Amino acid sequence: MAASTSPADLSAALVLQPVAALDWLVILPVAWCLAIGAILLMIRHKSLAQPLVAVAALAVLVGLDATLLWHVAQSGPVTMVMGRWLPPFGIAFTVDLTGALFALTSAVVALIGAVAAIDDINASGRRYGFYPFLMLLMAGVSGAFLTGDVFNLYVWFEVLLISSFGLLVLGSEREQIDGAVKYGFLNLVATTLFLITTGYLYGIFGMLNMADIAAKAPGLQMTAPLVTLTALFILAFAMKAAAFPVNFWLPASYHTPRIVVSALFAGLLTKVGIYALIRIGIMLFPAEREQLSLVLAIVAALTMLTGSLGALAQSDTRRLLGYLVISGIGAMLAGIAIGGADAIGGVIFYAVHSMLVMTALYLAAGAAARLSGGFSLTNAGGLYRHFPLFAALSLMLFFSVSGLPPFSGFWPKVMLVKAAIDGGFAWLAAILLLSGFLTMIATGRVFLLAYWRPADAQEAAIPQPPAITALLPVLVLTVSSVVIGLFPETLLNLAQQAAATLNEPSAYLNSVFPAGGAP
Template structure:
């Protein structure tokens, strides 16, 4: 038989048209971070050059993510598939408003952390890889926020997890090794559960593409155990986000590394877990989330109370802040438990606020420790006498994390409380308000003891000036919190649009399957 000479029709399997220039923004954040991380590894012996390159690279990352957010806000979700294969066969990167917002805020936080690290990370820390680890951490974080594939979400989790191990043990002190063991063990358990559940997902759906799963899930609700699948994902991501009852690892480990590392962890890592929960609960399996709503609400309430009561019991500011991170996770879980566009919009807004403010609070705690000689509240005091600007910045951050106006924490708390009242779950609204009140007491106690309380002149430390690299990141992050609090409309509208797009993901699906279908 003669061989056919007709050309093969590749249009059913491959993308044939050239990629639009702006669409490359979808993958540039992760690629850029990996490339700069590799470069920093090659010049790791030139410690003086490392922070200059890293700070400049993270500034570029902020610009890239801002451009991506602008592109997505104007044109809708954008998809790029690796190897030109059409989805669901090719590995997809899909940026929507939710992913772009998270990616931009993470870049801002990382940039502030890199500037603060100039004064916090010594020559040994630079030589042993702080800045390469930071860039690879950001590659994992950016990839997790922008991937459109569940298995690759797991892969990017692994990238950021391995990088975080390196940052956590940097310095090799006994306390750091102890914290790394606790941090590593539970995160590895959560990652293993994530991988097993993803295998279960593939067995049910035959695909790992998020858009394809979202299309197929409604038709499988009576044919497959999707509630069990959703519960397993909630468990895995809740472990990573430090939700009750598996939150003990966070306050046991976040106080052990350098303070700038703790700041980055508080701002970024638990929020990746929250992002995973948003994807699973709001876009992929909303009906199953509704069935698990009461369980999520109870877990959220216990997480909030555990966090705030734990913070009240602490005398070490780093441990106290770790419990405040947990309390914020509980507030976000409350929004996920409620469901609906308004509540999910509150979750997104709260997550962005928490990334900003918790990073700033850890940086402020590091500066307070430098000025007072340690992190213990017992030996602190009198900071306002010599550092009025720093005291004012810290007080504004305490107000922000407590959810007081006119700062960034006020509006998402209002959105969540209103969503709870509208849903008829008044007890959850009460716990949201109670957690804010208890947070205000915990942070007020820190302010009274560490800043306002006078100290004996003979015991007072010699006043130390704060250089620009120490104060500037704190000033920028605090200013952003104030600006968001005073002018919340833009971010609130974006968060609500992002939530609506998750609840009705037709634009997301059309971005991945523009022809309306896939093989």
């Protein structure tokens, strides 16, 4: 029999049409970070050139992510499949408003951190790889926010974990090594649990594409242990996000590295865990998450109280801020426990606020430590008298993290409290308010001791004002918090639209399977 000469029909397996130019934005942030990281590694001995290259590259990254957010807001979720293989077989990068908004905010935080590092990271730290590690970290963070595949979410978690190890031990001081051990142990446990659960997920669904899972999950509720699967994912991501009772690694490690590294960690790392919880619990397994909502609400309440009370007990500003990170994670977990578009909109708004404000608080703490001689509240004082502008910026950040108007922390707190009351979680709304009150007391104590209280009378010299590279990042982030607080409409609309897409993911599914649904 003669061999058939008809050409093979590849349309059932491959994407044959050309990729639209704007769709390349889906993967450009990750590719850009990896490429610049490699360049920085090659010029690691040129300590003067490294910050210039990194700051310029991160400014470009902000532009890429801003354009991607605009594209997604205009066109809906966008998908690009690696190797042109059709999903669910090809590895998909799928971006909706939630992923694009998180990616843009993380890029802004990284750019601010790179500017602050000009003053905080010396030539030795640059030679040992601060800026290459920062770009690798951003590759992992961007990949986690932009991927549409659960296994690749695990891969990008690994990338950001490896780079965070490098940043944490930069300097090789004994305190840093101790913090890295504590940080690394529980994060490796969480990563291992994540990988095991991903294998469990593959065994049930046969695929790891998020859109495919979201489409098939409702039909498997009676035949597969999806509640157990969801609980395992929640536990793994709760460890990553530093939720109670697996949050002891954060206050034991975030105070050990350079202050700019602590600022980047506070702004980025735990928010990746929150993002993963949103993606898994709200889009993929909403019914299972609802069955676990009471457990999640209790964990959220305990996380908020642990963070707020822990902050009250600290006399070291870095440790205090670590507990404030935990308290904020509890507030976001509360919104995930409540569910619904209003609550998830509040979580997304709160996450953006927390990324900006927690980064600014750590950078302000570093500047205050240089001015007063250390991070201890016992020996601090007199900052308001000598540096009133810096003191005013710090006070505004304290108000914002406490959820007071007219700053960015006010609106998401209102959204979460209202959603809790409407959803039958009035007790959780009360704890949200109590946590904000305790945070206000903790930060007010810092301001009274470190800023308002007169300095030691024996102090002879007036400290030098902070360098512009130390003050400018704090100023920019504080102004951002004020602007968001006074004009919240744009971010509020984006957060609500993002939450609506997560709760009703048909647009996400149609982006991956444009023919009308997963196979």
